[in-house]
Amino acid sequence: MQRLIVIGGGAAGSAVVGEFLRRGQPGEFELTWLVGRQAPGRGVAYSTTAEHHLLNVRAANMGLFADDAGGFIAYAQAQGWPVKGLDFVPRAWYGNYLEAVLAREISAARVRGLALRVLSVDAASVRGSDANGYVVGTAEGEEFDADGVVLAIGALPAAPLAEVTxxxxxxxxxxxxxxxxxxxxxxxxxxxxxxxxxxxxxxxxxxxxxxxxxxxxxxxxxxxxxxQHNAAPGQPYEHQASLLEALRAQPRVAHWLREIRAAMQDEGAEWRSVIDGLRAETQALWRSLGVNERARFQRHLRWLWESARHRxxxxxxxxxxxxxxxxxxxxxxxxxxxxxxxxxxxxxxxxxxxxxxxxxxxxxxxxxxxxATGFNISVNATDHALIRQMVDEGVAHADALDLGLAADADGRLLRADGVPRHGLRSLGTLLRGSVWECSGLPEIRALAKTIACELPAELRRVAKPAHSRSSASTRAATFTPAVI
Ligand SMILES: Cc1cc2nc3c(=O)[nH]c(=O)nc-3n(C[C@H](O)[C@H](O)[C@H](O)COP(=O)(O)OP(=O)(O)OC[C@H]3O[C@@H](n4cnc5c(N)ncnc54)[C@H](O)[C@@H]3O)c2cc1C
Missing domain, CATH: 3.50.50.60 (FAD/NAD(P)-binding domain)
Incomplete structure (x- = not known):
């Protein structure tokens, strides 16, 4: 049986755990979810109780799972909430939905006999074990063996600006x-x-x-x-395909700026549609840029992109x-x-x-x-205990610009030599430098599905030495009780 550990109890952790549960067969894996100190589900964005804190994505596209993008609006309407698909609703409502979906998936998994533990502890270390797997340590000193680990810890804790005495x-x-x-x-x-x-x-x-x-x-x-968003999304930009072709042909930000500006000013084009039409390709476009071009984008264009993209x-x-x-x-x-x-x-x-x-x-x-200067993603400077340990011990690395963790397009963390690590993945904001766009729910749920589909198969491809199988049960005797 595979031992999987998901670290982080926000929306990204929920999406991965939910995907594992929806796909898993009894006896296939034993899943341990380390959710940190907060109740699982809401994370930073959806813990707010303020009604004026609204989603910035329309309700129709906020389902937690990639094959159920309309799941949130269906849930909201079943509850009798006054919500239409184009609306931007309070994030607190979305938090309620996350909790309800998790409760549903967990109880369905229990009925089907899947093994899940949800523990309210912080992971403090992830180290390679001598059996091709990992040992995850908690702040309290417990250790869990794992064949596969998924990091879903959101952004790093805020650090004061250097200009502040x-x-x-x-x-x-x-x-x-x-x-x-x-x-x-x-x-x-x-x-x-x-x-x-x-x-x-x-x-x-x-x-x-x-x-x-x-x-x-x-x-x-x-x-x-x-x-700002329009009341309703505009028509797709008619020349989106040729715009994308032009961007792909020359991965340089000055060229991209010219092309995108020209498209936005195209007669009859709705500029928001031009930007939105790039979303599905943003990760691939970012990955096509060399390091110097990425740095140029970060220095000169990021602010412009963010204000147009995050409306x-x-x-x-x-x-x-x-x-x-x-x-x-x-x-x-x-x-x-x-x-x-x-x-x-x-x-x-x-x-x-x-x-x-x-x-x-x-x-x-x-x-x-x-x-409120945005997400902290500098893994080289952070005092987040887990990331500090992983970076200091070479288990994980910053990407070339220190905009999060070095990873491939499917969230596999990279070794110092650039080779993907076996069985260790991540998703969410800490992939900024590697894929640029992975903070919003649509990208998070897509990667959660990829990880849940691929990781078990990836682990099956590596044979384990026989002695490594027993250690999980030895350590399992010291597990703290599950919170769900
Ligand atoms: C204010 C705000 C509004 C947003 N609005 C939208 C929106 O409308 N639509 C949209 O698509 N996206 C929105 N986002 C983007 C948002 O980042 C994602 O939708 C999603 O909430 C990210 O979830 P996450 O799980 O990656 O991160 P988080 O919500 O930060 O959750 C990470 C969790 O991991 C836990 N954790 C950290 N370290 C450890 C550890 N060592 N061990 C165990 N647990 C740990 C943390 O305590 C936390 O609970 C918004 C973000 C913010 C900040």
Whole structure:
């Protein structure tokens, strides 16, 4: 029997575990799911309870499984929720769906006699074993043998920006983690959000509700909020195939920018359709770029791509426009130069910025600064215990630009020599540098299916020494009880 371990209890872990359960036969594998400290299912994005935090993908395309893209809308309508397929619904509703799907798949698997344990522990290490498999250690010192391991741990914990001084980091006025802010002792009058992407928008919406009198400022290098979705998707771009051909023919970002811009300006073309039409090919296009071109994209074009690709629902865009018209929200295009404690004021920070195109630096005071600069994916610098151990011991590596883990298109982690490791895969945001697009549910569920289909067959191809089979049961005697 194969021993499989999935690490991470968010939507990606749920998709992989669900796929294994849907496909598995009794006696084929023993699946252990290490979900970390949170209840399995929701992860970071869908743990919010705020009704104003909306999905940025239409309900019709948010099913958890690749062969059931409409699963969420079907579930929502069966519950009698007032949802149509084109709607952007609260992420909290989606979290309810994830929990319900998991409960359904787990109980069906139990009835069919599949072996599953769900443990509320953090994995702290993954090491190769001498039997062609892995040993996964937990923070509590337990060890589990595995033939195959899947990492689904989301992004890395937020790390404060280098421009933030120690004193500012230690104060109550700086929140490095955009999902968990310290609530200041008194309502802040000036809130600064670092970043203008989707995470920053979440923070701005919440701050504007919590503190209706606060002045909000969001700062990023280009000062661009995400573009907005249309009420309904436009017609597909008629020349999409020739656009793709042109991009594939010359994998250089300057050329791509020219081609994509021209297509977006094509008479009769809806620019959103041009961008959306690239989505299915984004991973292959990214992989066709050399390292220097990837770096160029990251430096010069990422902000433009992100604001066009990760769009806001109209309700959210309208809300931000209202805040700006009321003068409550300012968007600033500037480089952060430093964030320090304000002289003599323990809970006040001084933010120094250089506005885009200006020579001089200006500074202003803030009662709360929320860092919402996007996912942390730097595996070389992280203090995430598991990734630290795996990178330090050479079990996993950063991709060439340190934008996550080095992996192939099917999530196989690569050895230092670039050869895929046997039986060790990953999916989700940490594949940014390897495939670029793997944070949204559509890409996550596609890779979850690939892994669940391929991994058991891959493991069957390697014969195990007979002695290696007994160690699982020896260690299994020390397992903590399952949470489900
Ligand atoms: C604010 C926000 C909104 C989003 N909205 C959308 C949307 O509308 N549509 C869409 O398609 N995508 C959206 N996304 C993208 C989102 O990243 C994915 O949809 C999905 O939620 C990612 O899930 P994940 O499991 O990869 O990561 P996470 O949700 O981060 O889950 C990872 C889990 O792994 C656990 N973990 C970490 N380390 C360990 C360890 N060592 N051992 C055990 N467990 C560990 C963590 O505690 C966490 O529970 C959004 C993302 C964010 C942040």
């Amino acid at each position: 120690e004193a500012a980091r230690g104060s109550h006025a700086y929140a490095a983690d955009p999902w968990h802010w310290p609530l200041p002792r008194k309502a802040p009058e000036r809130v600064v959000v670092l970043g203008t992407g989707l995470t920053a928008v979440d923070a701005l919406q919440s701050a504007s509700r919590l503190w209706p009198n606060a002045q909000l400022t969001a700062i990023s290098r280009h000062g661009q909020l995400p573009r 806001l629902p109209q309700q959210t865009a309208n809300e931000l426009a209202r805040l700006r018209t009321q003068g409550r929200l300012k968007i600033l295009a500037a480089h952060i130069r430093s964030i320090d404690q304000h002289a003599g004021e323990r809970d006040q920070l001084e933010v120094r910025v250089q506005p885009r195109g200006a020579e001089s630096v200006r500074s202003f005071a803030a009662d709360l600064v929320i860092q």
